Amino acid sequence: MKKTLLQLIGIAFMAYYGAAVSVAQSVLSLSNYTYSPTQLVIGTIQSKEPISRFTLRGPNAALFSVNKANQLSIKSAATKSSEHWYDLIVEGQSAKGTLRDTFRLVKDEFIRNQVIAHRGAWKQSGTTENSLTSLNNAVKLGCMGSEFDVHMSSDSVMFIHHDPAMDGVEIEKTSAADLAKLKLSNGEPLPTLESYLREGMKQNRTRLVLEIKTSKTGRSMALTERVVNMVHQLKAQAWVDYIAFDYDVCKKVKALDPVAQVSYLNGDKSPEQLAADKLTGFDYHFSVLKKNETWLQDAKQRHLTTNAWTVNDRSTLQWFLDQKIDYITTNEPELLLELVAK
Incomplete structure (x- = not known):
């Protein structure tokens, strides 16, 4: 059966938006996603699977560090940049293999005026x-x-x-x-x-x-x-x-x-x-x-x-x-x- 132009548009629309919501829930998360010059420790990396260690990847990896307690920190110089946020790839090694997620870490310039x-x-x-x-x-x-x-x-x-x-x-x-x-x-x-x-x-x-x-x-x-x-x-x-x-x-x-x-x-x-x-x-x-x-x-x-x-x-x-x-x-x-x- 031939489809009308409107039907084809609808199929394309749903293909786009269906893909947008079909992603599985992230397996990695952070306790916080913001930083500031006075808040270099961003938050603790958390996982739904036991992780032996976390590794930072991507072009912004050198701007951050993670300690043995899985606390993610940003380097002081990076907080003074004009960038409003950085994307950081975090990998974790579990018994099931490598878990990977990308976090958007945002400079905390959020207003607090009620x-x-x-x-x-x-x-x-x-x-x-x-x-x-x-x-x-x-x-x-x-x-x-x-x-x-x-x-x-x-x-x-x-x-x-x-x-x-x-x-x-x-x-x-x-x-x-x-x-x-x-x-x-x-x-x-x-x-x-x-x-x-x-x-x-x-x-x-x-x-x-x-x-x-x-x-x-x-x-x-x-x-x-x-x-x-x-x-x-x-x-x-x-x-x-x-x-x-x-x-x-x-x-x-x-x-x-x-x-x-x-x-x-x-x-x-x-x-x-x-x-x-x-x-x-x-x-x-x-x-x-x-x-x-x-x-x-x-x-x-x-x-x-x-x-x-x-x-x-x-x-x-x-x-x-x-x-x-x-x-x-x-x-x-x-x-x-x-x-x-x-």
């Missing part, structure tokens, strides 16, 4: 939320992080959008080829996770806060696996923090990547429970934290991160700043930036 732009910075500029423009606006503003939402198409390609449907088209029930035809209100195509991550990785000042949306078709675990795989495939670990309303999704991310930063959104778990399950912290609606004020201090004592969403008015923003919360997610990043600068 401001998380909700779906990017879009409201004041009049652009579209969850667009590449809104992401770049958040970067230009100097936000600590830019939050965004991930769904999966019927043929398992990941797209960025808050609601489960766009213009009446249900993302989970629609093919990637058809979703690629959709345009946001600012004229941009509906972004894929890959395009969004690649855009965000062009800089090293604003972190990417990735929300894994709960699947309405029972595919939350499959979506989680593909998301984490893509983050690893693109070597985006230094940029990405994960959040989710589904507690099992949060625990799945930690199982796939034990050193990932993962916060829970739903607001029904105490800091004690989050710590017991080795999550990084909570990211709760501001009303939950207003009702449970002791949770902020309890979380800090348990070394959990704290975030409130979505806070848009001046008085509530200031209240959380006075409580020394770690981050605030807002549709008004310009206002919050003004408050934190005082």
Whole structure:
């Protein structure tokens, strides 16, 4: 049977994106992926298989060293370069043979000002939320992080959008080829996770806060696996923090990547429970934290991160700043930036 041009385009589209998410989970990982002139020890190399020794390979190998405790360090001179990151090949010898992975080690110039732009910075500029423009606006503003939402198409390609449907088209029930035809209100195509991550990785000042949306078709675990795989495939670990309303999704991310930063959104778990399950912290609606004020201090004592969403008015923003919360997610990043600068 002859295929139409549209069918051939769809096949090519899926061949490209299918390859992008079919990579197996990395067997090597780092406890941290950033460095600075005052932080020469980057992190500890970890493996799912017992390793007798690690060896550094590639053109940047001479800029790094690894000790007997498997701690990876960068040489001081390399931190003073204008390079924003280095790619380093790490090999480990196991009983099953040589294990190899490439890490992207990023100069830590990430902003720490508590401001998380909700779906990017879009409201004041009049652009579209969850667009590449809104992401770049958040970067230009100097936000600590830019939050965004991930769904999966019927043929398992990941797209960025808050609601489960766009213009009446249900993302989970629609093919990637058809979703690629959709345009946001600012004229941009509906972004894929890959395009969004690649855009965000062009800089090293604003972190990417990735929300894994709960699947309405029972595919939350499959979506989680593909998301984490893509983050690893693109070597985006230094940029990405994960959040989710589904507690099992949060625990799945930690199982796939034990050193990932993962916060829970739903607001029904105490800091004690989050710590017991080795999550990084909570990211709760501001009303939950207003009702449970002791949770902020309890979380800090348990070394959990704290975030409130979505806070848009001046008085509530200031209240959380006075409580020394770690981050605030807002549709008004310009206002919050003004408050934190005082």
